[in-house]
Amino acid sequence: xxxxxxxxxxxxxxxxxxxxxxxxxxxxxxxxxxxxxxxxxxxxxxxxxxxxxxxxxxxxxxxxxxxxxxxxxxxxxxxxxxxxxxxxxxxxxxxxxxxxxxxxxxxxxxxxxxxxxxxxxxxxxxxxxxxxxxxxxxxxxxxxxxxxxxxxxxxxxx
Numbered sequence: 001x002x003x004x005x006x007x008x009x010x011x012x013x014x015x016x017x018x019x020x021x022x023x024x025x026x027x028x029x030x031x032x033x034x035x036x037x038x039x040x041x042x043x044x045x046x047x048x049x050x051x052x053x054x055x056x057x058x059x060x061x062x063x064x065x066x067x068x069x070x071x072x073x074x075x076x077x078x079x080x081x082x083x084x085x086x087x088x089x090x091x092x093x094x095x096x097x098x099x100x101x102x103x104x105x106x107x108x109x110x111x112x113x114x115x116x117x118x119x120x121x122x123x124x125x126x127x128x129x130x131x132x133x134x135x136x137x138x139x140x141x142x143x144x145x146x147x148x149x150x151x152x153x154x155x156x157x158x
Contacts, residue, residue: 058092060148063099069110073157075118082114082122085154088138091145098144109137122157 064087072078090096099106113133117126131150138147 058094061090061093061096062151063088063090063096064153065103065107065110067103067107068154069107069114071111071114073119073122074116080119081158082117083154083156083158084114084152086110086134087151087153088147089149089151091148095142095145098142106138106141109141110134113137119157127152127155 065085068083068085070081070083073080073082088099090099114130117130120126122130131152134150135147138150
């Protein structure tokens with residue numbers, strides 16, 4: 001009988017270390033899961049930030065040509081004059097140095113474009129065609145970026 005009591009005591013002793021092992025294993029698993037969740041969340045957040053930075057478009061900028069354009073209107077024997085002031089909506093600020101550097105070239109281009117229109121073509125509806133022609137011509141001649149929109153801040157026929 002003594003052997004039986006000893007055997008029961010040994011079984012109880014064997015069970016206690018197993019309970020301690022499982023008690024300490026649970027916090028380790030929880031900590032491990034928390035670390036994995038934090039690393040995964042941080043990686044996902046970092047990926048989203050990098051993806052949004054790459055997909056971010058530069059902010060458009062307005063560039064006002066400081067020179068007033070004045071040309072004779074075609075078909076009027078130069079008795080009528082078109083005077084206009086133009087502002088360009090540019091794709092990005094990186095385009096400004098090129099426009100400044102080649103300013104005289106672009107002013108000449110504007111003069112050539114505007115001289116080809118008759119008085120009838122320069123009405124309100126015709127101004128949209130003029131805008132598109134100027135925009136297209138600038139975009140063909142610019143090395144960096146593009147003109148998004150042409151704005152007339154002044155448009156006067158005398």
